[in-house]
Amino acid sequence: MPKRYHVTTFGCQMNAHDSERIQGMLESLGYAAAASRAQADLILFNTCSIREAADSRFVAHLGEAKRLKREDPERVIGVGGCWAQSVKEEVFARFPFVDVAFGPGQVHKLAEFLTAESLTAQGFFEFEGFTGHLPAKRAREHQGWVQISVGCNSVCSYCIVPSTRGREVSRPPAELVAEVADLAADGVREVTLLGQNVNSYGRDLPRDRRITFAQLLAEIDAVPGVRRIRYTSPHPKDMREDVIRAHAQLPALCEHIHLPLQSGSSAVLRRMRRTYSRERYLDRVALIREHVPDCALTTDIIVGFPGETEADFEQTLEVAEAVGYDGAFTFIYSPRRGTEAATLADQVPHERKVARMERLVEVVQRRARERAQRFVGRTLEVLVEGPSRTDPTRLRGRSRHNRVVNFDGLAAPGELIDVRITAATSQTLTGEASLLASAGA
Ligand code: SAH
Ligand code: SF4
Ligand code: F3S
Numbered sequence: 188m189p190k191r192y193h194v195t196t197f198g199c200q201m202n203a204h205d206s207e208r209i210q211g212m213l214e215s216l217g218y219a220a221a222a223s224r225a226q227a228d229l230i231l232f233n234t235c236s237i238r239e240a241a242d243s244r245f246v247a248h249l250g251e252a253k254r255l256k257r258e259d260p261e262r263v264i265g266v267g268g269c270w271a272q273s274v275k276e277e278v279f280a281r282f283p284f285v286d287v288a289f290g291p292g293q294v295h296k297l298a299e300f301l302t303a304e305s306l307t308a309q310g311f312f313e314f315e316g317f318t319g320h321l322p323a324k325r326a327r328e329h330q331g332w333v334q335i336s337v338g339c340n341s342v343c344s345y346c347i348v349p350s351t352r353g354r355e356v357s358r359p360p361a362e363l364v365a366e367v368a369d370l371a372a373d374g375v376r377e378v379t380l381l382g383q384n385v386n387s388y389g390r391d392l393p394r395d396r397r398i399t400f401a402q403l404l405a406e407i408d409a410v411p412g413v414r415r416i417r418y419t420s421p422h423p424k425d426m427r428e429d430v431i432r433a434h435a436q437l438p439a440l441c442e443h444i445h446l447p448l449q450s451g452s453s454a455v456l457r458r459m460r461r462t463y464s465r466e467r468y469l470d471r472v473a474l475i476r477e478h479v480p481d482c483a484l485t486t487d488i489i490v491g492f493p494g495e496t497e498a499d500f501e502q503t504l505e506v507a508e509a510v511g512y513d514g515a516f517t518f519i520y521s522p523r524r525g526t527e528a529a530t531l532a533d534q535v536p537h538e539r540k541v542a543r544m545e546r547l548v549e550v551v552q553r554r555a556r557e558r559a560q561r562f563v564g565r566t567l568e569v570l571v572e573g574p575s576r577t578d579p580t581r582l583r584g585r586s587r588h589n590r591v592v593n594f595d596g597l598a599a600p601g602e603l604i605d606v607r608i609t610a611a612t613s614q615t616l617t618g619e620a621s622l623l624a625s626a627g628a
Contacts (some may be wrong), residue, residue, distance in 0.1 A: 189219045193227035200237025200419060201352075201381050202268055203333035204318065209267070211322035212298055224251055229263045234270035236347050238521035240268040242270060249282060256284045263287065263306065269293060269351035273524065275600070276311050286584050287311075291337070291352050294318045314338065316516030319366070327599035329570065332373040335363055335403065339383035341422065343449075343522060344460045344527035345492065348383055355382075357389050360398050373413030374603055377570055378407065380418040380495050386425040403428035408437040414603060415570060416440045416588065420447055420487075424462045424472045439578060441587040442479055443513075446471065446581045447487040451506030452499035455492050457549055459528070465506065472510050478547045480588055481561075483588035491520040491540030493531035500543050503552055511554040513588065514613070552613045559611035560588070566621055569606045571598045586616065596620025 192213045196206040209231065210220070221227035230252050235241040236321055253266050265287040272290030279285060286309065292314035300309055319334035338355040339348050345516045367378055380403075382388060388400040398406070400421075407416055416439045423446055446468075446606050450456050453464040475482050488503060496626070507515065519540045522529035569584035575593040576583060584592050584606075593615060595622045605621040 189217055190228040190601065191221035191222045191226060192229040193221045193229060194231045194233060195224075195248060196233045196239065197241055198233070200332065200379065201291075201383075202235060204334055204381055205268070205291060206421070207323045207325055207332065208318040208321040208511050209233065209297065210324040211293060211384065212295070213301075214324055214582050216298055216301060216414070224255060229265065230255065231265040231267065234268035235267060235444065236268075236270040236273045236351060236523070238518065238523075240521070245270060247477075253282070253284050257604065259363065263301070264290070265297065267291070268295070269509075270311075270528065272351040276310050278310065279308050288576045290314070291318065292316060294389075295300075295321060302567065314356075315466070317356075317358055319358060327418050327572070329572075330377045330379070331367075331370040332470060333363060333366060333370070333378050333380050334358065335380045335385060335418075336380070336382035340387070341384060341462075342460050342527075344458065344531075345523065345529075346488065346584055347526060347573055350525055352383060355384065355387065355391060357382075357392050359396050360389070360403055360406060361396075363403065364410060367410045367413060371410055374601060376413070376603065377415035378413055378414065380404075380407070380442055380546050382418075384420070384422040384425065385418045386421040386427070386430055399429065400425075401427070401433050404430070404433045404437060407625040408433075408439045413439050417589070419444065419445050421445070423447070423468050423471050428474060428478075431471075431475050431478050434482060441589065442481055443483040443485070443589040444475060445485045445487075446475075448506060448510075449487060449489050450492060450495070450499065451503035452495070454498050456492060456513055457494055458531070459489075459492060465502065469509070480481070481588075483558075483590070484510060485514045485516075485589070486510075486512050487516045487518065488547065488551075489518050490522050490543040491535040493520070493528055493535065494533045495520075495535055495543075500546075504547060504608050507547065507550045507554065511558050512551060513558050513590070514555050515551045517544060517551060519544055555613035556611075559590070559613060562586075562588075562608045562616055563611050566605045566607045567592065567616075567618070568603055569594065569618075571600050571602045571604060582620075592616045592618055594618040594620055596622070 267289045271288045278288040289311040293311035296311035336357040338353040340355045384402045567586040571584040575581040606618040608618040610617040
């Protein structure tokens with residue numbers, strides 16, 4: 188019987204990517220996936236620490252692992268990811284039943300630990316490797332993550348990520364192009380390039396191997412078989428015209444940009460150390476709309492940053508109203524250990540944060556619903572993912588704008604088909620496959 192593993196993943200796409208690599212590495216060691224924690228010899232958590240809620244969600248899951256470890260002390264419990272990195276060796280003092288802990292920079296050490304003679308508790312917290320170098324077990328056959336860089340050199344005053352992922356290091360372009368070619372040969376149609384700040388890609392590379400993010404996009408677009416390219420996240424400070432133009436020029440690069448706003452008030456942005464102003468951000472949006480008029484725009488917004496006044500918050504509402512995002516992730520500010528903003532006076536009371544959040548969500552959803560109506564009556568290319576989650580007699584896929592499309596038709600996962608859109612909500616589109624539409628007509 189092979190040993191069996193179970194991985195629970197919290198957090199962002201980079202963690203989803205890292206977990207696919209963890210699973211690929213474990214399978215190359217001869218482990219097999221277990222259907223539940225109770226059936227696993229190795230129980231892993233790939234953690235996130237971006238907000239307090241992320242910490243508590245993970246700690247709630249740990250209870251079951253503790254109980255299972257008590258039942259069978261041979262079981263190995265491992266904790267990786269950003270939360271582990273942020274507390275380091277403290278993991279073992281707080282949770283004595285944990286056997287191994289590792290940060291995002293030393294995932295590969297897990298293999299060393301598991302194959303060692305004795306399993307005494309160990310922690311690995313150096314920043315030394317790319318998880319992208321490990322074998323992957325992809326969750327979705329036709330979609331692949333590509334880690335183009337790790338770490339972040341920004342110093343956003345609210346953010347824990349620079350301390351959990353280290354300084355920014357880019358992978359060489361030739362390696363990335365080869366990885367994308369392998370993915371395409373393996374049936375992947377859509378790649379998503381990942382980094383904390385993708386458009387600062389390459390600045391740390393030696394001069395003779397250095398290319399810009401826009402050049403990297405062009406090289407990946409040229410890989411045969413790749414039909415869609417996405418990336419996340421760009422930083423507005425580094426969003427240059429060449430990247431925006433690439434969306435109009437490169438056939439595979441999708442009409443969607445996730446451009447984190449964080450706040451619509453220049454004063455708050457300054458205290459956040461975002462290094463752009465409201466005007467500069469709106470100027471980027473105007474440039475996008477000029478070159479790629481139909482581009483979907485999504486964003487991240489934080490409400491209740493320390494010192495945020497009613498007037499500051501209204502400026503955020505104004506930007507959300509003016510831009511008309513296709514969607515937005517909205518967050519209540521959460522003080523994080525070791526960050527500058529957590530030490531600021533005038534923290535905003537919780538009830539006020541919640542009230543502002545509700546007002547923001549109203550604007551975001553209304554504008555997203557309005558924006559989505561532009562798709563009704565159009566025929567969009569959809570990458571088929573499988574059966575619809577709400578109605579298994581229908582299919583589900585995504586448009587190039589990153590909209591979920593539920594539709595009637597016959598198609599296999601991984602196919603790109605034309606779907607005529609008949610209805611739209613703020614979240615999803617409804618339609619019918621064109622062939623079906625013309626057959627019925
Ligand atoms: N590197 C990416 C993602 C950062 S984390 C980027 O810079 O875009 C994803 C989002 O979480 C951020 O964009 C921000 O909106 C939110 N976030 C980060 N720290 C936070 C905190 N302390 N409280 C609330 N939201 C936070
Ligand atoms: Fe955090 Fe800012 Fe870096 Fe994004 S750019 S990971 S928000 S420090
Ligand atoms: Fe969370 Fe780390 Fe991602 S803190 S959001 S898993 S970079």
